[in-house]
Amino acid sequence: MYNEVVTVKETVAEGKDITTVRFDLNADVKPGQFLMVWIPGVDEIPMSVSYLSGGITVKNIGEATAAISSLKPGDKISIRGPYGNGWTIPKGRILCVGGGVGTAPIMAAAEAVNDPDRVDIVLGARNSGEVIFIERAKSLSNNVKISTDDGSLGIKGTAVAVADAMMKEQKYDVVLGCGPEIMNKYLLKACEENGVPVQLSLERIMKCGAGLCGSCVINGLRVCADGPVFTGDEVKKMSEFSVSKRDHAGRCVKL
């Protein structure tokens, strides 16, 4: 899909500074894939699809995300994509672990599975204001757990600690994780300890989005084209994972 203009149908305030923008997507999109979203005059940024029929969920952290957050029904945005590999969802039991706005691609995965008995979901965030998609998670899963770092909602603690306990109680065929890199790091460790295969959706500075420019590489793997979803085995081989990233000039920066 080449720079297609879509009309915003609905916007939903999901939590503190977190907004979902819904539109009709005229393309087949797999959960875990992303769109390049252009806000004319502002920027173009990669956004994971949170609703397979058309929707992105954005946290207001900068100019571009502020512009997306302030969109109103009827407004137009330009999108291209979808890009990236998406999740590989196996048969069997799935544990989805989302941290903060990283919950967006996790929900798309749960939506694709469409079987509440087969999907368990952990929604993690720093505080209650940042826990998103609670009702939607409960409609997609019969086992939803919520955790916050400050205990203001659900279990006090990290999403990884909750997921770790769940893995010790129940056999999962795969864990799908998306959150801050520090969460991904400990989730990878917990999955290894529990012997559960894991897929992690990673993030780096992305420019072209189409596998060309190389700005988003981690140890030679392009987050935009080889990812954004990587298997635990792939991530384990990345010496840059949870250690460093590249800035807009391609310089190595410690995390």
Next chain:
Amino acid sequence: MITLDVSFAGISMKNPTMLASGMMGETGSSLCRVSEMGAGGLVTKSIGLEPRYGYPNPTLVELPYGYINAMGLPGPGIELFEEEMKDALKCNVPIIGSLFAAVPDDFIELAAKMKEYGASAVELNLSCPHAKGYGMEIGIDPAAVGKIIREVKGSVDITVIAKLTPNTHLLLDVAKEAEAAGCDCIAAINTLKAMAISVEAKRPVLFNKTGGLSGPAVKPIGLRCVYELSEVLDIPIIGVGGAETGRDVLEYIMAGASAVQIGSAVGRRGLNVFNDICSEMKELMEKNDISSINEIVGVAHV
């Protein structure tokens, strides 16, 4: 027995496909990855003296027949690039350091560093159509190009490739001047200056407004340029521009190219494109009684 190995301008490669500058060439690890996928040679991202962020997005427009990009020459700068070159050299294929600068002295400094880092050659970016003061702005002036090449060749003992722009009626003059100045090889073409406009947004899509068109749309132009260049030059030519199949690469070689760089196809066909192109070439060569690349360089000049 069909062989794909090529040797030109002191560069020997196991096959004639090279990664074009600007694709995945900013880090050593990604260069190595491309070599693992079958590229015979690798050209780095164009590196300048200082770190540059490049332009804000949108930096890429995707079209059915190619891309328009205006990245704005982002890069870490030559000092930090030493680390990337150390990683890149582990992959054991020739690494060509692409360089951009505004004046001869800066090109000399960059070329000396690239030589020190272990590059097999330097490719001077005299052709980027979207970076103010660099690339094409210099590369359309035969005298300026001659001066840069003469000074670099006079100061640094390294193979020099000049990558030229098709955005001029003087391409052949620029190339002849480069050859006269001691240039070892010409790479042609860089992207064609282009634009995309959004009707809904009522503005150009790219942040930089204009960019460079690449991909299948430009292949016939690249092919014509290589053909014309090979009629007036004695030095070898590297074909660049929209090649994405074994057939495309053979066309470029028959037009006069000793090797062919692959860029947009990395996005359009994926990283397997180098291995795929080599298999496609072998198959086509077998069907057409061609046993080596050497025997068909420029064969289309009838």
